[in-house]
Amino acid sequence: MRPHLSISRRTRRTPFSSRVEAAGASGYTVYNHTLLATSFRGIEVDYWHLCENVQVWDVSCEKQVTLKGPDASRLAQYMTPRNLTDAQVGRCYYLPMCDENGAMMNDAVAIKVNDGHWRLSVADSDILLWAKGLAVGFDLDVEVREPDMYPLAVQGPKAVELMIRVFGEGIKELGFFAIAPFMYNGQRMKVARSGWSKQTGYEVFVNNPEIGTQLWDELFTKGQDLDVRAGCPNLIERIESGLLSFGNDMGHETTPFEIGLDKYVDLDADIDSLSLPALRKHTPTKQLMGLVLEYHRNLSNLDVFVGEKKVGDIRSQAYSPKYMRRLAFVMCDLAALDGATSVEVITDQGKATGHLTSLPFDFDALGLSACR
Amino acid sequence: MRPHLSISRRTRRTPFSSRVEAAGASGYTVYNHTLLATSFRGIEVDYWHLCENVQVWDVSCEKQVTLKGPDASRLAQYMTPRNLTDAQVGRCYYLPMCDENGAMMNDAVAIKVNDGHWRLSVADSDILLWAKGLAVGFDLDVEVREPDMYPLAVQGPKAVELMIRVFGEGIKELGFFAIAPFMYNGQRMKVARSGWSKQTGYEVFVNNPEIGTQLWDELFTKGQDLDVRAGCPNLIERIESGLLSFGNDMGHETTPFEIGLDKYVDLDADIDSLSLPALRKHTPTKQLMGLVLEYHRNLSNLDVFVGEKKVGDIRSQAYSPKYMRRLAFVMCDLAALDGATSVEVITDQGKATGHLTSLPFDFDALGLSACR
Numbered sequence: 080m081r082p083h084l085s086i087s088r089r090t091r092r093t094p095f096s097s098r099v100e101a102a103g104a105s106g107y108t109v110y111n112h113t114l115l116a117t118s119f120r121g122i123e124v125d126y127w128h129l130c131e132n133v134q135v136w137d138v139s140c141e142k143q144v145t146l147k148g149p150d151a152s153r154l155a156q157y158m159t160p161r162n163l164t165d166a167q168v169g170r171c172y173y174l175p176m177c178d179e180n181g182a183m184m185n186d187a188v189a190i191k192v193n194d195g196h197w198r199l200s201v202a203d204s205d206i207l208l209w210a211k212g213l214a215v216g217f218d219l220d221v222e223v224r225e226p227d228m229y230p231l232a233v234q235g236p237k238a239v240e241l242m243i244r245v246f247g248e249g250i251k252e253l254g255f256f257a258i259a260p261f262m263y264n265g266q267r268m269k270v271a272r273s274g275w276s277k278q279t280g281y282e283v284f285v286n287n288p289e290i291g292t293q294l295w296d297e298l299f300t301k302g303q304d305l306d307v308r309a310g311c312p313n314l315i316e317r318i319e320s321g322l323l324s325f326g327n328d329m330g331h332e333t334t335p336f337e338i339g340l341d342k343y344v345d346l347d348a349d350i351d352s353l354s355l356p357a358l359r360k361h362t363p364t365k366q367l368m369g370l371v372l373e374y375h376r377n378l379s380n381l382d383v384f385v386g387e388k389k390v391g392d393i394r395s396q397a398y399s400p401k402y403m404r405r406l407a408f409v410m411c412d413l414a415a416l417d418g419a420t421s422v423e424v425i426t427d428q429g430k431a432t433g434h435l436t437s438l439p440f441d442f443d444a445l446g447l448s449a450c451r
Numbered sequence: 452m453r454p455h456l457s458i459s460r461r462t463r464r465t466p467f468s469s470r471v472e473a474a475g476a477s478g479y480t481v482y483n484h485t486l487l488a489t490s491f492r493g494i495e496v497d498y499w500h501l502c503e504n505v506q507v508w509d510v511s512c513e514k515q516v517t518l519k520g521p522d523a524s525r526l527a528q529y530m531t532p533r534n535l536t537d538a539q540v541g542r543c544y545y546l547p548m549c550d551e552n553g554a555m556m557n558d559a560v561a562i563k564v565n566d567g568h569w570r571l572s573v574a575d576s577d578i579l580l581w582a583k584g585l586a587v588g589f590d591l592d593v594e595v596r597e598p599d600m601y602p603l604a605v606q607g608p609k610a611v612e613l614m615i616r617v618f619g620e621g622i623k624e625l626g627f628f629a630i631a632p633f634m635y636n637g638q639r640m641k642v643a644r645s646g647w648s649k650q651t652g653y654e655v656f657v658n659n660p661e662i663g664t665q666l667w668d669e670l671f672t673k674g675q676d677l678d679v680r681a682g683c684p685n686l687i688e689r690i691e692s693g694l695l696s697f698g699n700d701m702g703h704e705t706t707p708f709e710i711g712l713d714k715y716v717d718l719d720a721d722i723d724s725l726s727l728p729a730l731r732k733h734t735p736t737k738q739l740m741g742l743v744l745e746y747h748r749n750l751s752n753l754d755v756f757v758g759e760k761k762v763g764d765i766r767s768q769a770y771s772p773k774y775m776r777r778l779a780f781v782m783c784d785l786a787a788l789d790g791a792t793s794v795e796v797i798t799d800q801g802k803a804t805g806h807l808t809s810l811p812f813d814f815d816a817l818g819l820s821a822c823r
Binding site: 106179203209215218225395 | 454455456459460461462476478479480481489490550551575576578580581582583584585587588589590597697703725
């Protein structure tokens with residue numbers, strides 16, 4: 080089924096929507112109430128291009144939520160079990176955001192602007208409402224807002240070269256997950272070395288729609304010889320890279336331990352985090368794992384079995400043309416699985432056997448090498 | 452542009468999605484992270500059918516949020532400026548839900564199950580997170596959850612007849628916005644006389660997906676001679692009826708006064724509502740109004756003018772085949788408008804003059820009669 084998407088004011092357009100349309104986006108989703116392209120020339124063609132060249136992505140749907148005021152740092156710490164005590168200005172921090180039961184509310188990237196000002200790039204849930212509810216209820220001196228800001232991503236191995244041409248040599252100084260201000264056409268914009276892929280990439284936090292569209296156009300003018308194209312977060316690349324998606328691979332029924340985010344949970348920290356008391360007592364009963372299937376078959380459904388027993392369900396999946404395997408993220412019931420690593424799925428050509436592994440995929444350890 | 456929608460686990464399917472697809476849905480949107488059809492045979496054909504017959508709608512996207520516990524009524528009252536003191540069991544209540552500044556967070560329909568249990572049917576924002584944040588922050592003894600419940604609507608003038616055939620004569624006793632339990636195939640389900648249209652209609656709160664699909668099929672078997680069809684909330688009918696849409700006609704920047712919800716704000720009530728202190732001091736500077744355009748022309752953009760001065764922007768609009776007018780909801784800047792009622796818009800055939808009116812549209816007062 081390839082259904083049509085009806086667009087209204089509620090499914091917000093962005094300052095770049097006209098450019099995305101002109102570039103021939105062939106599929107969309109709605110993310111944080113905002114349009115997000117899902118493919119241009121087909122996800123496999125887009126995938127190879129992303130892995131080998133450079134793309135410009137409209138990721139305005141990565142809504143920005145700001146916490147401003149004397150209690151901003153306190154509120155940020157409430158919302159995550161990651162220890163933010165030593166968080167530095169000029170760095171991005173990946174944050175599981177959890178409620179008082181330790182359940183995931185969102186996974187965001189946080190930037191500390193200063194002690195009284197944090198900014199969150201949020202996944203697909205209205206974290207604005209959660210943060211506002213906590214701020215009002217706890218009577219915190221903090222203003223929670225969604226500013227008019229439109230992230231634009233430049234992703235792919237040639238992203239560094241293209242960004243240097245537009246923003247200057249200073250771009251080279253930016254380490255992974257660092258963020259710094261750059262000037263473009265007289266407008267100061269923050270640029271982070273980050274993005275929704277594991278290819279090299281940057282995100283520009285556009286705060287002026289008009290200058291933003293000039294920037295979009297200039298990236299294409301200056302990147303012509305680099306074969307720059309409009310793109311979008313790519314399902315194949317996301318799965319290969321083990322990047323999780325809120326709403327797909329996790330939700331309000333998941334804890335950070337169940338999706339491998341243990342290293343972002345500081346169980347021993349003496350911090351005021353809503354979720355830590357519950358997480359300290361939590362023993363996961365399920366676990367997100369990787370699944371590798373040898374055959375290029377389509378799945379008939381998303382159940383995963385050991386013999387006749389259902390042991391898990393597939394949350395995200397794609398065929399990897401690079402490793403010539405179908406790859407999936409599976410939420411496994413640990414008791415039902417009982418340590419098994421060989422599992423079965425139902426494909427359009429009957430049952431097929433697959434291999435469970437930890438995430439992210441370690442292709443070397445799996446004995447898989449890139450075909451190109 | 453008729454772009455394709457990419458469906459993933461994040462854009463949730465419902466127990467009825469296979470039926471909606473089989474019935475030939477031709478367009479979808481994403482509402483509360485859930486698929487919602489927007490048209491079947493085209494919105495004008497769907498419209499006439501809805502006004503004259505009966506349709507079955509999958510409105511699972513009307514997410515249910517339950518507040519359960521000793522502080523449930525307290526939390527419900529916090530979230531709305533409507534006085535719930537005398538709210539009765541067995542009735543539905545339309546609630547503007549506002550924050551501490553009086554800004555709209557959602558507009559929901561609430562059902563009081565008992566003093567310690569409320570259920571909200573919410574519009575397109577994650578009210579679960581707002582309610583949870585307040586509950587945690589204010590340390591309320593209340594559990595906030597999103598139960599597995601899937602509203603199914605039966606709408607149109609022949610809805611009464613069809614519902615009697617399936618649920619029995621008791622359906623006739625149900626007054627507007629009343630709700631009562633009915634039995635279907637051994638399963639107790641609540642049925643409300645309510646819906647996303649101003650045609651006669653019901654909503655069945657399906658709490659068992661398997662029995663729900665049996666119910667869907669039986670509505671079609673028993674309604675064959677009534678020409679029952681699969682349908683969905685219809686844009687034309689919504690605009691004609693003056694039904695507002697959160698995210699289209701209002702958002703976090705709107706107060707209830709600005710969208711004509713004055714009668715749901717009990718300014719003088721001695722109740723503990725977050726928004727009342729701000730709303731008591733609030734003087735609206737903008738107002739949502741109706742716009743009637745004589746010509747069947749398409750709009751080139753959504754700006755509304757008096758002479759050269761922009762006085763408002765169109766939030767929702769449709770051509771009404773019944774009144775042979777283009778109808779719109781316009782958010783007007785009251786100072787710029789300065790009492791004018793004759794305004795101009797830009798159409799694909801040049802400027803056109805329109806007439807501003809209060810909402811909902813009073814077609815008699817406007818001198819318009821239905822053509823069919």
